[in-house]
Amino acid sequence: MEIKCTGVAGTMESSDAMVTIEQGSGGIQLQLSSPVIHRFGNHMRSVILETLDRLGVKDAVVTVVDKGALDCTLKARVEGAAFRAAQCSEEQIPWGGAVR
């Protein structure tokens, strides 16, 4: 998936996460902040990276401001931001394929 512009999804509300995906300069650069970073930081990082990997995002700057999101929300926000960044978030989403 090619990052064409900056994509943002999510909110700063409790149990949500705000994800921003921008064009990168080689590889994935992830910045993650969370009130539960000590408890779930490693796990959250792998969820984010695996989600990006499934979407074929290889080159991006990814900023995640987590507010206590569950995995399902974290994935949804990463996907939302990525599809928006690739300007193809509105239809023919590969539900059950790359999005799962």
Next chain:
Amino acid sequence: MSHPDKKRLRRSMMFLNCQKPALIKDPYIYQPDSIMLDLEDAVAENQKDAARFSLYHALREIDYRGVERVVRINGLDTPHWKEDIRVCVAGGADVIRIPKCTCGADVHTVERDVLAAEREFGREEGSTLLMAALESCYGVLNCLEICKASDRLIGVALSGGDYTRDLQTGITGTGVELTGARQHMIIAARAAGVQCFDTVFTNLGDMEGFRRETETIHMMGFDGKSLVNPRQIPIVHEIFTPKEKDIIFAEKVVQEIDSKKAQGIGVFTVDGKMIDIAFYDGAKRTLMLAKAAGVYGGNLV
């Protein structure tokens, strides 16, 4: 085609905004019969895409513990509804609620896309149920046609806000403006053998008004009510809980019919009342309601 749980209890159907993770993560703690994950009015126009991702993962990954998952899609007059159907079916929603349904053809339109999506995502054909929200005078008048439009259709729901605007009035709190629609819809739904759900009551400051309205629609024969807040749930369930004497009678009816119908007897008496097979479904429903309310521990349902 198979239809899972077309007739399950749906006393309480609670609206939740798909874009609010804090709301959709565990609404089952409030014990509604159904939740209605909303992609339509609750979600801003520029967040429809993001809401679908949330919905998909919620449907796939959150264990709603037996609470039925209804999704309200966007209207057929929007650019969103086709993708909404794809995500509902892919995620395994139990029921899709069609907003602003005006006629049987609307149901057919949705049904075609649902079938295509079931095929695309390898879901069992017919496994996705439908319900229709009637939000206009035209829709209400076409209620019977809508109720009979699809085998997937579990029932119809009144959407009072839009409907009363179409009537050129508004929600008055007296219920008088909704009387005709309610009466017409419940008659049509029963004639077609589907369920019928009442509109939301949005004034959370008036719990007594909510209680009166729920009592009214319960007496009219409605199966349940759309809700906007968890505190409305226990009131609905209380009102829909059968009285003890009705439970005892229903138990006898079911037992009597079960034992006699094998012998080919068509008419019997229970407690001196003449009954026949027509009583059976109603009695079963009474026992289901009683069981859901925790006041019937038997095994007839």
Next chain:
Amino acid sequence: MINAVGRDIPEEVMKATGRDIFRGSLYHDNREYTKAAPTVRAKIDPTRSKLVGSIREALNRCGAHDGMTISFHHHFREGDYVVNMVMEEIHNMGLRNIRICASSLGKAHDPIVPYIEDGTITSILSSGVRGKIGEAISNGKLRDIAVMYSHGGRVRCIEEGRVHIDIAFIGAPTADECGNLRPNGGKSNCGVLSYAYADAQYADHVVAVTDCLVPFPNIPASISMVNVDYVCTVDAIGDPAKIATGAAKPTTDQRKLLMAKYCTDFVVATPYFKEGFIYQTGVGGASIASTIYLAEVMRQRNIRMGLGLGGIATPMVRLLEEGLIGKLVDTQDFDLGAVESVGSNPNHIEITGSEYANPMNKGAYVNQLDFVILAALEVDIHFNCNVITDSTGLITGAQGGHPDTAAGAKCTIVITPLLQGRSPAVCADVTTVTTPGESVDVVVTEYGLAVNPLRPDLMEAARSCGVPIYTIEELKDMAYAIVGTPEPIQFGDRIVGIVEARDGSIIDVVRQIKEFEFAD
């Protein structure tokens, strides 16, 4: 050494703080000890005035010196000015190595953090430390190991002589020139002065700080002139708007209301819910809501509460006025309604911190409680509770009366949502033990409740109350199934604080916080 809640307390911490490990709630029952006593300067000359014009003058007259211990109460809550103005003066005098013995410290005291950093303050004892002081301690900026005690534990600590107060500064809404102090009648009323009573009795020097000097006699006095050396008048002792706020609106948070409903359903199913029952609750949304639900049942069944105890807010006052409560026995007022009531209603009575909760006197009010409804940041499968450290290990809360009331009440109920954001509030092991599980009888969540296996007698009530019942392990498993199994918080090595059990032993330690590091 491993203590009675399974925490390993390093020997060097025991040595540095001079404290034993926690050996169980009743370990010190019947222990004999001799109370400490203050060194008092007689005031025989009736013409000598106690009035001083400034904090500086009071400090000088009391012989303020390096290494002294000073004390404060927290009845002005987040509106307090006294701590900051006294510390500023001490700092200006160039004094060092000061120990603060406070009943609690909060965000209002953020301005004293620089004095921790520059060595003016090197030691802190407090019920808890919210705000920037908590951050400073958690970041290892305080020289000594901080001591966090309960409200009852603090009184014991002072009465036993574990801490000796050189100068007590008692903010008083009204004072006369002889030093009779009242919590009402002034510009900045706080309702009661309960936690200052031990300070007045046991400090060598007692300075009243007031912004409302009234004619003698200012009686009935909460703190009597017999214990007060000086009366210092200042422009303002606090911000009235933050001392006594308007009554909090009842919560509309459905999760809290559900927990409150479950709590009340359980309470009324227990044998303790009968005419004259004795009850304490907090001021969190769920606690207040459960009181409101409880009142409905009390009206229906015509059952009255004999006594309501502890920190008081308007909902309890209204029940007193309605006749549903016989007496309110008060140690802290959270809003204007409570302040006004304790100042005017003869059935609303102020008591001292010792009367409230001291485990080492001859019987405190907490021991008479039938119910206490508490909150917690975390509760574990051993029913141990944490009320002071958050999901990053930072000190953000205070013990308050949590361990005292839990130990005393016949039925201790902890209300907590199963999850606080993504943090499982019901967990395998709390980050910091502040209240031992042996004192906690029931945990109520929005998913259902769990009864401590030590209390099989309460299971019957639980079964009949209609709330879903789980074991505490099942609640924990449900939480983990939703959020995943949390990793332990990454701490630094240094121990920055101890949590004192009521009896003065060490129930747990708090370590320095540290920036999170990814696994690889």
